[in-house]
Amino acid sequence: MPSYVVTGASRGIGLEFVRQFSQDPSNVVFALARNPQNAIKLHDLGKTASNLHIVKGDLDDVQSLKAAAAEVAKVTGGSLDYLINNGAYTVVEHAKFNVTQFPDEKTLEDDLIAAFRTNVAGVAHTINIFLPLLRKGSAKKVITLSTGLADTDVILSTGFNVNPQYSISKAALNMLIAHYAVTLKDEGFIFLALSPGVVNSAEKPPSPEDVEDFKKMVKRFQEYDPEWDGVPLTPQKSVSLMRDVIAKVGPKDTGAFISQYGNKKWL
Numbered sequence: 001m002p003s004y005v006v007t008g009a010s011r012g013i014g015l016e017f018v019r020q021f022s023q024d025p026s027n028v029v030f031a032l033a034r035n036p037q038n039a040i041k042l043h044d045l046g047k048t049a050s051n052l053h054i055v056k057g058d059l060d061d062v063q064s065l066k067a068a069a070a071e072v073a074k075v076t077g078g079s080l081d082y083l084i085n086n087g088a089y090t091v092v093e094h095a096k097f098n099v100t101q102f103p104d105e106k107t108l109e110d111d112l113i114a115a116f117r118t119n120v121a122g123v124a125h126t127i128n129i130f131l132p133l134l135r136k137g138s139a140k141k142v143i144t145l146s147t148g149l150a151d152t153d154v155i156l157s158t159g160f161n162v163n164p165q166y167s168i169s170k171a172a173l174n175m176l177i178a179h180y181a182v183t184l185k186d187e188g189f190i191f192l193a194l195s196p197g198v199v200n201s202a203e204k205p206p207s208p209e210d211v212e213d214f215k216k217m218v219k220r221f222q223e224y225d226p227e228w229d230g231v232p233l234t235p236q237k238s239v240s241l242m243r244d245v246i247a248k249v250g251p252k253d254t255g256a257f258i259s260q261y262g263n264k265k266w267l
């Protein structure tokens with residue numbers, strides 16, 4: 001019975017990972033959400049998926065992660081096969097600024113720290129807390145969602161300079177994953193920093209301003225990769241592509257930072 005933990009499972013890509021994993025009744029799936037009581041779509045899924053367990057887990061709250069690991073261990077007998085670190089601080093308050101535009105030093109510093117707390121420290125805590133279970137699992141795969149925006153070449157080529165706290169924290173996350181990879185290589189672990197592509201995970205229709213911002217982003221990204229059609233992936237498609245990558249990677253790939261296509265093609 002392969003077991004999966006997915007963080008940030010209340011909505012978006014995390015919810016879709018949970019939906020796809022729970023479709024196979026031989027899997028046991030743990031959906032971690034920081035506010036499970038508000039995760040309506042997750043509860044709807046739970047009504048039909050008897051192999052799905054909804055558990056509280058906040059990346060900014062170590063105690064909640066420890067309690068989640070204890071709950072998972074109770075069901076699985078102390079093991080875990082796959083950890084999907086999907087949850088992230090994505091919607092940052094001052095996402096429209098570039099690094100020179102923050103109104104004051106404190107705002108810049110607070111934003112950088114908030115993104116680091118969740119996207120770097122929160123992921124490290126999650127991995128460390130679930131490590132005893134993962135050591136007893138058979139897959140030993142730890143997949144952490146990153147982004148092409150954490151690739152220095154992408155930033156330099158596209159000139160995409162807004163939301164710096166997000167891409168800076170994800171670049172640090174890639175290095176965190178490299179550290180786990182070398183530290184646990186001899187134990188047969190496979191760590192990946194995996195970008196899902198550009199995915200429409202929005203819950204609400206975009207505002208006219210969002211549409212304009214998106215058009216500008218598409219233009220920049222198409223200059224970087226003229227082959228890209230400018231259409232975001234659905235969560236279904238992105239997760240299905242990522243699942244193929246997750247199934248294929250082996251010990252030689254540990255520590256890699258790759259995309260939904262299993263390479264450095266981000267779009």
Ligand SMILES: NC(=O)c1ccc[n+]([C@@H]2O[C@H](COP(=O)([O-])OP(=O)(O)OC[C@H]3O[C@@H](n4cnc5c(N)ncnc54)[C@H](OP(=O)(O)O)[C@@H]3O)[C@@H](O)[C@H]2O)c1
Pocket residue numbers: 007008009010011012013014033034035057058059060085086087088089090091118122145146147148195196197198199200201202
């Ligand atoms: N969508 C894209 O185009 C794209 C592109 C590149 C990379 N990614 C990466 O893919 C992953 C999922 O993206 P998404 O688009 O689905 O994001 P999203 O729609 O913004 O959802 C983020 C998820 O993370 C959860 N979360 C936020 N802070 C958390 C915390 N402190 N503890 C636990 N969970 C927390 C949210 O929970 P609440 O519901 O409680 O807020 C939500 O479930 C992220 O790691 C993101 O960086 C996405």
